[in-house]
Amino acid sequence: MADEDWQRRVRTVWWEIDAQGAAVCLVDQTLLPQQVSYLHLRHEHDVAEAITTLKVRGAPAIGVTAAFGIALGLYRFCNRHRQQEEQITSAKALAHVKEVGALLGSTRPTALNLFWAIARMIDCAEEVARMQATAEQMLQRLSQEAQAIADEDAEACWQMGQYGATLISDGDILLTHCNAGALATAGIGTALAPIYTAHKSGKHIHVYVDETRPVLQGARLTAWELQQEGVPLTLIADNMAGHFMRHGGIRAVFVGADRIAGNGDVANKIGTYSVAVLASVHQIPFYVVAPCATIDLTLASGEQIPIEKRPLDEVTTMRGIVIAPAGVRVANPAFDVTPHQYVTAIITERGIARPNYEETLRQHCRAKNPGKVDA
Numbered sequence: 001m002a003d004e005d006w007q008r009r010v011r012t013v014w015w016e017i018d019a020q021g022a023a024v025c026l027v028d029q030t031l032l033p034q035q036v037s038y039l040h041l042r043h044e045h046d047v048a049e050a051i052t053t054l055k056v057r058g059a060p061a062i063g064v065t066a067a068f069g070i071a072l073g074l075y076r077f078c079n080r081h082r083q084q085e086e087q088i089t090s091a092k093a094l095a096h097v098k099e100v101g102a103l104l105g106s107t108r109p110t111a112l113n114l115f116w117a118i119a120r121m122i123d124c125a126e127e128v129a130r131m132q133a134t135a136e137q138m139l140q141r142l143s144q145e146a147q148a149i150a151d152e153d154a155e156a157c158w159q160m161g162q163y164g165a166t167l168i169s170d171g172d173i174l175l176t177h178c179n180a181g182a183l184a185t186a187g188i189g190t191a192l193a194p195i196y197t198a199h200k201s202g203k204h205i206h207v208y209v210d211e212t213r214p215v216l217q218g219a220r221l222t223a224w225e226l227q228q229e230g231v232p233l234t235l236i237a238d239n240m241a242g243h244f245m246r247h248g249g250i251r252a253v254f255v256g257a258d259r260i261a262g263n264g265d266v267a268n269k270i271g272t273y274s275v276a277v278l279a280s281v282h283q284i285p286f287y288v289v290a291p292c293a294t295i296d297l298t299l300a301s302g303e304q305i306p307i308e309k310r311p312l313d314e315v316t317t318m319r320g321i322v323i324a325p326a327g328v329r330v331a332n333p334a335f336d337v338t339p340h341q342y343v344t345a346i347i348t349e350r351g352i353a354r355p356n357y358e359e360t361l362r363q364h365c366r367a368k369n370p371g372k373v374d375a
């Protein structure tokens with residue numbers, strides 16, 4: 001069971017109803033670590049904008065945000081019609097839910113959790129519509145479903161922490177890339193969950209944190225999060241990873257994932273592939289930690305995973321300062337794909353999956369209830 005005190009410290013995304021009405025609440029991650037500023041978003045367009053501009057980011061967190069965003073869209077729809085004293089049929093409410101789902105689904109293409117959460121919310125709305133319930137009843141049901149998605153994510157993080165921590169020994173030096181911690185989820189994180197769990201259990205560990213160009217999720221978010229939890233760390237520029245694998249005694253790499261294909265190929269933050277190849281050369285285990293909601297069994301290989309291309313000024317500027325010559329040709333893929341051959345194991349909320357991933361990932365996704373799958 002999740003340790004609630006621990007989870008209360010970092011609030012990434014939640015749903016609130018106050019005097020002004022319903023809001024999707026977020027810590028604005030673009031301002032971290034200098035400023036901890038919370039946003040109360042009251043329109044689904046603002047939720048979509050927050051996802052696109054990385055105010056909220058990380059695969060599970062954007063899934064949870066989209067689920068709350070759909071509930072918010074329906075809340076506003078019901079309110080508008082209530083004010084006009086108009087009756088809304090559940091069919092109309094369902095059509096609106098689908099529209100909001102399409103809006104939120106157009107924000108970022110790579111993380112499966114986003115589409116998984118939207119599909120789950122739409123399925124739920126369809127079920128309510130079939131029962132000819134009122135739009136208000138649909139709203140109540142969808143806010144519960146969004147909260148369930150958030151709660152299940154927190155529980156999945158906790159489980160991944162328990163399983164993943166068994167792979168960490170006292171004295172280990174680890175490396176992580178991007179931010180796959182509490183800020184990327186509704187719980188304690190994916191890749192950072194085993195690290196927090198091992199640290200909390202008294203194991204002495206040290207974490208090398210890649211800064212993660214171009215948006216610096218490692219430097220700004222992971223370094224901040226680990227520091228808050230008292231986990232010893234060293235922040236390094238991305239191009240130092242090989243050096244520290246050779247000379248720094250790194251014993252394992254832990255990363256998260258945005259989408260995992262059926263054969264175990266993993267899409268994660270750009271630069272993950274280079275880290276995996278380096279880890280393989282240095283015979284360092286490379287672990288991917290992600291919930292089953294990130295696993296896309298409809299894709300045979302990582303070649304089919306859509307890779308988001310982000311604005312070029314993320315590369316040519318750093319926090320508003322131009323660092324490249326005007327007119328230079330630039331590329332900015334936000335993710336890369338690590339072939340499954342480089343992945344030592346994939347840790348989900350159901351246990352530790354090892355190759356052959358075509359079989360073991362299916363076993364993890366088939367298991368209905370959280371609980372260990374021996375794979």
Ligand code: MRU
Nearest residue numbers: 057058059180184190256257269
């Ligand atoms: O572009 P971002 O910051 O959303 O990318 C996040 C990552 O790549 C994470 O490693 C991934 O979502 C796993 S998070 C638990």
